[in-house]
Amino acid sequence: MTSIFPARRAPDNLPRPVHWATAAVCRDDENHPDVWFPVPTDLVAVEYAKGLCRRCPVQMRCRTDALNRGEEHGVWGGLDEGELRDVRKVRRAAAAKQAAREKQAAQDQQDAGELAKAG
Ligand code: SF4
Numbered sequence: 001m002t003s004i005f006p007a008r009r010a011p012d013n014l015p016r017p018v019h020w021a022t023a024a025v026c027r028d029d030e031n032h033p034d035v036w037f038p039v040p041t042d043l044v045a046v047e048y049a050k051g052l053c054r055r056c057p058v059q060m061r062c063r064t065d066a067l068n069r070g071e072e073h074g075v076w077g078g079l080d081e082g083e084l085r086d087v088r089k090v091r092r093a094a095a096a097k098q099a100a101r102e103k104q105a106a107q108d109q110q111d112a113g114e115l116a117k118a119g
Pocket of ligand 1: 025053054058
């Protein structure tokens, strides 16, 4: 059955952005995917994965994405599980501090408004 509406697809010849992950070192066939998921207590394996990440051209982009996704396992962007956890902890603390500052600023503004009305 044909639709009365026109097909709403973009033409296939439009340029598409290349995803950053296409430049990732971990896409090389040389390294088995397990390399990036070492047992956390196997420090040699963890350091090996981090060393590969250090020569990856998209390391920072990968790290940011992993932190934003909340990756809990593996080595991402040159950080191991503990380091990713630490950065997330710092980020949460900074967000909480910022929220407290904003709440205080709103309260101060409200207080100033009430003082102006009363005065
Ligand atoms: S930095 Fe990220 S994308 Fe690059 S090799 Fe490491 S895990 Fe892969």
